[in-house]
Amino acid sequence: MAIVAGVDFGTLSVRVSILDSERGRLATAVAEYPLHRKREDPDFATQSHADQMQALAKACRQAIAEAGVPGASIEAIALDTTGSSVVPVDAHMQPLGEYYLWCDHRAKSEAQEITRLAHEKNIEAIEWCGGVYSHEWGFAKLLHWLRHNPDKRAQFRSAFEHCDMVAATLAGVTDPAKAVRSVCALGHKWLWNPRWGGFPPQTFFSALDPLLDGICEKLQSPVETSNHLAGHLSAFWAEQLGLKAGISIPVGAFDAHWDALGAGIREGDVVNVVGTSTCIIAMSSETTLVPGVCGIVPGSVHPAFTGIEAGLSATGDIFDAIARRAGTSVKELSKGLENYRAGQTGLLRLSWDNGDRTVLVNAELGGITLGWNLLHTAQDELFAAIEGTAMHTRIILERMAQYGIPVDRIINAGGVPQNNAVLNQVYANVLAKLVLVPDGVPTSLGSGIVAMLAAEAFPSIEAAQQALCLPHKTFLPQPNAVAVYEQLYPLYRDIYFALGKKDAAAVPLGEILPQLRNIAAAVENRVAL
Numbered sequence: 001m002a003i004v005a006g007v008d009f010g011t012l013s014v015r016v017s018i019l020d021s022e023r024g025r026l027a028t029a030v031a032e033y034p035l036h037r038k039r040e041d042p043d044f045a046t047q048s049h050a051d052q053m054q055a056l057a058k059a060c061r062q063a064i065a066e067a068g069v070p071g072a073s074i075e076a077i078a079l080d081t082t083g084s085s086v087v088p089v090d091a092h093m094q095p096l097g098e099y100y101l102w103c104d105h106r107a108k109s110e111a112q113e114i115t116r117l118a119h120e121k122n123i124e125a126i127e128w129c130g131g132v133y134s135h136e137w138g139f140a141k142l143l144h145w146l147r148h149n150p151d152k153r154a155q156f157r158s159a160f161e162h163c164d165m166v167a168a169t170l171a172g173v174t175d176p177a178k179a180v181r182s183v184c185a186l187g188h189k190w191l192w193n194p195r196w197g198g199f200p201p202q203t204f205f206s207a208l209d210p211l212l213d214g215i216c217e218k219l220q221s222p223v224e225t226s227n228h229l230a231g232h233l234s235a236f237w238a239e240q241l242g243l244k245a246g247i248s249i250p251v252g253a254f255d256a257h258w259d260a261l262g263a264g265i266r267e268g269d270v271v272n273v274v275g276t277s278t279c280i281i282a283m284s285s286e287t288t289l290v291p292g293v294c295g296i297v298p299g300s301v302h303p304a305f306t307g308i309e310a311g312l313s314a315t316g317d318i319f320d321a322i323a324r325r326a327g328t329s330v331k332e333l334s335k336g337l338e339n340y341r342a343g344q345t346g347l348l349r350l351s352w353d354n355g356d357r358t359v360l361v362n363a364e365l366g367g368i369t370l371g372w373n374l375l376h377t378a379q380d381e382l383f384a385a386i387e388g389t390a391m392h393t394r395i396i397l398e399r400m401a402q403y404g405i406p407v408d409r410i411i412n413a414g415g416v417p418q419n420n421a422v423l424n425q426v427y428a429n430v431l432a433k434l435v436l437v438p439d440g441v442p443t444s445l446g447s448g449i450v451a452m453l454a455a456e457a458f459p460s461i462e463a464a465q466q467a468l469c470l471p472h473k474t475f476l477p478q479p480n481a482v483a484v485y486e487q488l489y490p491l492y493r494d495i496y497f498a499l500g501k502k503d504a505a506a507v508p509l510g511e512i513l514p515q516l517r518n519i520a521a522a523v524e525n526r527v528a529l
Contacts, residue, residue: 002457003069005060005243006448007079008255009052009162011035011103011276016059018067018074019448021457024468026069028444029062031055036098043105046098049087052162053169053240060241071242077170077233078226078250078451080258081162084189086141088149089165091157093174097149099162100141103277105355107140108363110147114139117208123200125191130293132361136313137189139205146211153211158218161185163252164230171231171249180222180230184253187297188309192223224251225299226258226450248454256281256309257301258446259413261461263438264469267305268408270397274416274423276320277354278312278389280396282405290403292359293396302461308405310396314354315389316416318367321353322385326378333382337422340383342429342481343488346520347371347384348512350496351392359399360500368499371516386423390430391485391492397431411436411472415443421475429481430489436472445469487519 002021007014013032019025033051038044064071082102087095100106114133118126126133133140142159158176160168168179186192191200199205199219205212224230230251238245256279260271265283273279283305289296293310300307316330323330353367369381401407410433417424417437428435449464458464494507 002075002452002455003073004448004451004455004457005063005074005077006444006446006451007056007060007077008258008444008447009079009081009166010255010443011082011101014052014055014059015444016056016063017444017448018063018069019445019452019468021452021467025445025448027063027066028441029059029066031059031062035101041106043108045101045104047085047101048098049095049165049169052166056166057240060243064242072244074243074247075455076248076250076451077241077243078447078454079163079166079252080255080447081166081252083161083163083185083254084136084138084141085162086138086145086159087162087165088142088145088152088156088159089176090155091176093168093176093179096152096155097145100145102136103354104141105135105363107144108135110143111135111137111140111363113208117204118200121204121207123191123204124196125193125200127289128193129188129191129295130358130361131291133191134294134357134361135363136357139190143209143212147209161189163254167230167249167252170233170237172234172236173231176218177221180224180228180251182251182253183223183225183297184257184300184307186223187300188254188295188307190219193297198223225303226251226253227303227453229454250450250454253300253450254279256311257307258450259443260301260446261449261465262442262445262469263411263413264465264472265301265411266462268406269411270400270407270409271411271413272393272427273414274315274412275414276314276316277357278315278393278414280310280358280393282308282400282407284308284405286404288404290400290405292361292399294358308400310358310400312351312389312392313357314351318351318353318385318389319382319416322378322382328378330382333379334420334422336379337383340422341523342387342426342484343519344523345371345376345380345384346373346516347376347380348488348492348495348516349381349384349388350492350499351385351389352500356500358396362500365500368495370495371513386426387430387488388492390427391489392496393427394431394489395493395496409436410434411438413438413442415441424475425478428475428477430485432477432482432485434477435475437475438470439473440470442470484519484523487515491515
């Protein structure tokens with residue numbers, strides 16, 4: 001028997017779960033921290049490392065108390081975080097500012113410059129991240145920070161993803177060159193791959209901007225998959241967290257990747273981690289490049305498989321915004337949505353409110369709703385937004401399948417599916433596939449599974465999943481709804497590519513609104529009969 005702690009850092013809070021290898025999850029505690037936004041700059045989103053570490057200590061102590069076990073009995077602690085959430089540090093691993101959080105979108109122009117130059121110089125790494133470098137990723141954010149913080153450049157020694165920074169902090173690492181970095185983080189967001197010796201050549205970065213001279217050397221430190229250790233818990237942080245010093249800290253990863261582990265992912269599964277945004281995670285024994293997909297990285301989800309990441313830049317955030325504009329909550333606005341039928345609103349809503357993460361990778365897009373009339377309500381828009389996020393997901397899954405990524409089972413994980421049965425049913429209908437949903441909150445189970453491996457409680461990830469993952473609820477496609485979405489989806493796909501790509505071929509836009517009306521009328525007549 002082993003007891004471990006699994007930690008998940010989200011956008012607004014940290015969750016700590018105490019897990020027993022035989023009894024499963026014993027307790028969970030959550031502590032919040034502030035997200036710093038600026039009304040005058042909607043692209044700004046930062047967070048304090050100190051705030052996050054204080055919240056971790058609070059949640060960990062609370063979880064231990066609720067589990068009713070001695071802190072000294074816990075044998076390992078593993079953690080996942082959002083990403084890219086990037087912090088620059090000095091020579092002693094002290095932050096030189098706040099994290100550029102994953103949802104900080106200030107680095108649009110830097111991302112475009114990286115993409116353009118990478119193609120000009122035939123940098124292979126750009127093809128491994130779908131052909132487009134994102135404003136949400138590490139090098140774009142680091143370059144933006146260097147350009148806008150001239151007073152701190154002299155102190156700058158390195159930069160870290162949140163998962164690597166927390167692990168190094170807990171292990172008491174004070175030298176950036178000795179902090180272990182995650183294959184998951186570097187591979188998906190930092191153009192890293194052992195295939196070309198790690199990072200692209202320094203000449204590429206120097207040509208991009210002289211501020212990046214020497215950056216490859218500054219980012220050099222060990223890079224490992226999560227079946228390796230980042231270190232052991234320091235005496236200081238053992239006291240803060242209520243644990244014993246010296247326990248194992250495996251190399252961390254991004255939250256969506258380990259959420260997929262906690263949801264029971266296996267080869268052939270696609271896990272939609274639906275929260276404020278959506279991360280779509282798959283893994284394959286084959287390594288296949290997919291245009292427009294966020295990253296293809298061997299060892300990023302499961303050390304023995306190639307991880308594939310895609311996603312939507314906003315999902316729950318869209319639902320929250322619709323409810324906020326209506327002066328209510330998503331919970332209240334959702335009452336009655338179970339009575340809606342596929343296509344009945346006559347609305348077609350694209351999920352670009354925070355730009356497009358996949359497959360267009362375009363931060364300059366904005367939300368679009370077609371088909372409004374004077375009687376439409378905020379609830380109509382909410383249902384159309386759920387349909388729209390499902391259809392955007394279908395575009396991504398079709399792209400993955402087109403390039404040989406197996407898409408056999410769909411698992412909806414993350415916080416939103418736990419509280420929104422309507423969303424799960426709409427996804428099943430739009431995707432025309434069985435949708436599985438963990439029967440309980442899977443968040444932090446993935447980090448617990450990795451912690452169990454570090455504690456040598458199980459011989460493999462699969463064995464730990466078998467013991468710790470939750471059973472699934474099932475949502476079956478409804479034939480009548482599937483038939484409606486087979487009419488709606490081609491309209492969505494046409495609009496998605498026609499308005500999302502500057503060089504898109506013309507589509508008959510004049511047919512879109514009449515077809516939406518016809519579909520809605522047919523649904524209404526069918527229900528009336």
